[in-house]
Structure formats: C-alpha cells, structure tokens
Amino acid sequence: MAKKGEGYISKILAEIPAEGAPSEAKAPAETKPTGWEAPEIPRGAKLLEKYGECEILSLQGEVLPLYRLHIPQLTDAEKKLLKVTKERAAEEIKVNPDLTDPSALRQVFLKETLRIAGEEARKLHVPSGRVKVISELAVRDMLGYGALDPLIADDKLEDILVIGTGKPVYVFHRKYGMCQTNVVFEDDDSILYLIEKMARVVGRRIDQQVPLLDARLPDGSRVNATIPPVSLAGPTISIRKFRSDPLTVVDLLSFGTLNLEVASFLWSVVDGFGVKPANILISGGTGSGKTTTLNTLVNFCPERERIISIEDTAELQLPHKHWVRLETRPPNIEGRGEITMDDLVKNALRMRPDRLIVGEVRGPEALTMFTAMNTGHE
Structure with missing residues (x-):
C-alpha cells in the first residue's frame, strides 16, 4: 500500500487536473540525466523501431516483440535514497493550490527533490552523479503513475496491461501488436498504490467490498483494475488509450x-x-x-x-x-x-x-x- 507520507501528497495532487501524461515522459532523450542511456541490443536481436524512450526488438525464440524502455538500474543504496526522497518530499514540499499547470508543478517538485536527494545521497554514500536520476524517478512516482508513465505517454500504444507481480507488463502497439515490455513490478504494494491513486484521481472507490475499478483518467484513457479476491494472482491494471487524432x-x-x-x-x-x-x-x-x-x-x-x-x-x-x-x-x-x-x-x-x-x-x-x-x- 502507499508508504508513509505518500498518501498525503497523493490526496493533494489528486485535486490538481492533469492533461495527458507527465511532461518528462515526452522529453527528448538528450535531456535525460546520466543513467537513462539505452542498453546494448542483445546478440541475435533485430531492432524493429526506436523512438522516444523505447526500442522495439524482435528476439530469437520469442513470439512477441520486446518493447524495451530505457530504465535506470538502481543499487540497494539508490533504492533506499529514492524511498527516503519521496517520503521527505511528501512532508516538505508545499503545493500552491493555484498552481495547476502540470509542467510548472513538475518543475517545483524537481527543484525540491534535487535538494532533498542531494542531502540524503551524502548520508547514503550515493554518487552525486546519480542524484538527478533519483530525483526524476521520485517526481515521476509522485506526480504521475511511476513506471507506467512512459507507456501512457506513448501515442503509438493502444493498451497497457499489468498482469501481476514479477511478470512483465504487456502493451498492444498500433503497429506491432501485442508486445512484452521490460517493466516489471516487484511487489503487489506497488501495483495497489497505483490503483488506489487512479481511483482517487477519478473519485472512485476500490477495496475488498468493491474490488473492481472501471473509470476514465484525466487524459481520456480508460482504466480497469482488479484486486484480490477477484483477481486470484494479485492486482491487475488494464489501460485503454485513445488516439489524440481520431480516424476518419x-x-x-x-x-x-x-x-x-x-x-x-x-x-x-x-x-x-x-x-x-x-x-x-x-x-x-x-x-x-x-x-x-x-x-x-x-x-x-x-x-x-x-x-x-x-x-x-x-x-x-x-x-x-x-x-x-x-x-x-x-x-x-x-x-x-x-x-x-x-x-x-x-x-x-x-x-x-x-x-x-x-x-x-x-x-x-x-x-x-x-x-x-x-x-x-x-
């Protein structure tokens, strides 16, 4: 479930209207801090397409293409730094109710998280070069939908499908069909936190008595979520994205x-x-x-x-x-x-x-x- 302090900041942010996905998901690759670089293409893999933050690969022996995001790998110390940064940010960052522009709001949070992460990095002996990466991830988690943000921002995707803990997230690409991604949630709490956040944003409820969520996100996407006991293997999320330019x-x-x-x-x-x-x-x-x-x-x-x-x-x-x-x-x-x-x-x-x-x-x-x-x- 939501960690200490995150529920408070989420309630505040849920009242702020959002238009589309957070702006960092659409930022050019060159604006990303060190640590977001794309890994090498595996031997025997064929690069089908590369754009934004992703590469689409065809792997030997695999039926589905791989939709690979540029995800920074964190050490244990960096994971702890990310957690502490979000907790402190939830307590210390004061949100002006009149600030409704998503990009301006993000800049406020990024400035403060850079300060907080810099202070905590010295205590945890995390290299200063990793502070901006941690800050970007913290802002993405607090203002958006965490690891799903780059997927939600991709207009070439039609569906985003989270099927449980320890399993890859799947996406349906408008050109390549169903693809497996390299996005994996490590525990049920991470998925449940996102589901609860989505429910708050749209003013809906999901719990043991009402274990189903069917709603429309602020950007127009349709979200369907299930939690136990309805979904036996753990919480699931299905997001249907719609084209910004309808077909004629x-x-x-x-x-x-x-x-x-x-x-x-x-x-x-x-x-x-x-x-x-x-x-x-x-x-x-x-x-x-x-x-x-x-x-x-x-x-x-x-x-x-x-x-x-x-x-x-x-x-x-x-x-x-x-x-x-x-x-x-x-x-x-x-x-x-x-x-x-x-x-x-x-x-x-x-x-x-x-x-x-x-x-x-x-x-x-x-x-x-x-x-x-x-x-x-x-």
Missing part, C-alpha cells in the same frame, strides 16, 4: 477496413438523405474497432443535429459542437447514488435528441433502446 472515413478506406461501396452505403443510411436516418447497431469483439467505426460514422451526421451520447466510460471523440455527453455513475460507499445506462437512456429521451448514441448495451437498457428507436429517435 478516409483513413478506414486507406487501411482497407472499408471499401468505397460500403462507406458510401453507411454515409447514406447515417445521413438519411436529410429525411430519415437509419438505426444502426455496431457489434464486434474486444479491440475490433467498434468505437473507431462509431466515431467515423458520426462524422456523417449533419452539423445542425443535436447528439446525446451515453456511455459507461466516456470513449467517444465526436467533432460536433452540439454534443451532450452522459456517463453512468457507480453507487457510493453507502450503496446509493448509482446512475445506470437505463436511467440515462430514459432521461435522454426527455432532452430532445436528434441522435441518441448508446455506448454499450448489455442488460435492461437494451429494451429501453429499442423503445427509443420505436419512438422515432435515431
């Missing part, structure tokens, strides 16, 4: 997802020739492109129309100005205040929608949705 029908045509005839037909039924659009159901397996297809089709809706979307976890990225987003809400600690998909569908019918988009249909909301179709809503 032109992209789907160039990818071969749609041909011109199908795209023209879908355009016709969505637009309805300005008279009567069709009701459309989109189905498919996990990661098959349902949300991408829906985002693309909604582009065919006339700008004059009012669109209302209903989702468990907001994922849609629509270009329309007259778009109202509704999202379900789980019950609070007392078991009250839950707002279901069915509740929102019924409410949306009273909001004069020209188009009604139901993100997921799994239960009683299906009946409500078909009722809405029969009333003339698209």
Whole structure:
C-alpha cells in the first residue's frame, strides 16, 4: 500500500487536473540525466523501431516483440535514497493550490527533490552523479503513475496491461501488436498504490467490498483494475488509450477496413438523405474497432443535429459542437447514488435528441433502446 507520507501528497495532487501524461515522459532523450542511456541490443536481436524512450526488438525464440524502455538500474543504496526522497518530499514540499499547470508543478517538485536527494545521497554514500536520476524517478512516482508513465505517454500504444507481480507488463502497439515490455513490478504494494491513486484521481472507490475499478483518467484513457479476491494472482491494471487524432472515413478506406461501396452505403443510411436516418447497431469483439467505426460514422451526421451520447466510460471523440455527453455513475460507499445506462437512456429521451448514441448495451437498457428507436429517435 502507499508508504508513509505518500498518501498525503497523493490526496493533494489528486485535486490538481492533469492533461495527458507527465511532461518528462515526452522529453527528448538528450535531456535525460546520466543513467537513462539505452542498453546494448542483445546478440541475435533485430531492432524493429526506436523512438522516444523505447526500442522495439524482435528476439530469437520469442513470439512477441520486446518493447524495451530505457530504465535506470538502481543499487540497494539508490533504492533506499529514492524511498527516503519521496517520503521527505511528501512532508516538505508545499503545493500552491493555484498552481495547476502540470509542467510548472513538475518543475517545483524537481527543484525540491534535487535538494532533498542531494542531502540524503551524502548520508547514503550515493554518487552525486546519480542524484538527478533519483530525483526524476521520485517526481515521476509522485506526480504521475511511476513506471507506467512512459507507456501512457506513448501515442503509438493502444493498451497497457499489468498482469501481476514479477511478470512483465504487456502493451498492444498500433503497429506491432501485442508486445512484452521490460517493466516489471516487484511487489503487489506497488501495483495497489497505483490503483488506489487512479481511483482517487477519478473519485472512485476500490477495496475488498468493491474490488473492481472501471473509470476514465484525466487524459481520456480508460482504466480497469482488479484486486484480490477477484483477481486470484494479485492486482491487475488494464489501460485503454485513445488516439489524440481520431480516424476518419478516409483513413478506414486507406487501411482497407472499408471499401468505397460500403462507406458510401453507411454515409447514406447515417445521413438519411436529410429525411430519415437509419438505426444502426455496431457489434464486434474486444479491440475490433467498434468505437473507431462509431466515431467515423458520426462524422456523417449533419452539423445542425443535436447528439446525446451515453456511455459507461466516456470513449467517444465526436467533432460536433452540439454534443451532450452522459456517463453512468457507480453507487457510493453507502450503496446509493448509482446512475445506470437505463436511467440515462430514459432521461435522454426527455432532452430532445436528434441522435441518441448508446455506448454499450448489455442488460435492461437494451429494451429501453429499442423503445427509443420505436419512438422515432435515431
């Protein structure tokens, strides 16, 4: 669980809005301190691509590519220095409530952690050349999501999957598919700390009574987390990242997802020739492109129309100005205040929608949705 002092600083930071991943994850390689250099490529490995803080390698005898981050290796003394630095920083750094810019906030923390780490390094006999590395790691842990930060910052990744302690984190790359990474969590507490931090940021709860978390992070990513007793092998995290630039029908045509005839037909039924659009159901397996297809089709809706979307976890990225987003809400600690998909569908019918988009249909909301179709809503 959270170490001494870290819970206090996390509660403060949870109130500060964040936009995207921490800025250090996107910094050019040359700005990194000594200790972040990429290790040598293993013998027999083939370099598929290199960018930012990572390399993607094809290894002999391995089915999956290796997504390798430039991770500094710490000695026992350096690990202790990192721990002490974070504990002192949690107690000593004072956050100005008016400071909401992520990069400015990071600079404040980096300046103070450099001072603290420098003082503690002398006591622990850690070389001064390693102080900046330790400070960067401390800031990343306190302001972001630790070892997952570089992965969250990579726009080429679609999914980030933590499956337990002592096991590599997996990622789904938009070009290379499923990849194994060199990121490994050493204990359950490290994963649980991240899960609890994510839950606090989005105002959700996860504990023994409610061992599931399904929410949307400030950058728009969808996070799903489980803890024992639901996940038998330990806590897990699944993060679905969405493109910052949604695909268009032109992209789907160039990818071969749609041909011109199908795209023209879908355009016709969505637009309805300005008279009567069709009701459309989109189905498919996990990661098959349902949300991408829906985002693309909604582009065919006339700008004059009012669109209302209903989702468990907001994922849609629509270009329309007259778009109202509704999202379900789980019950609070007392078991009250839950707002279901069915509740929102019924409410949306009273909001004069020209188009009604139901993100997921799994239960009683299906009946409500078909009722809405029969009333003339698209």
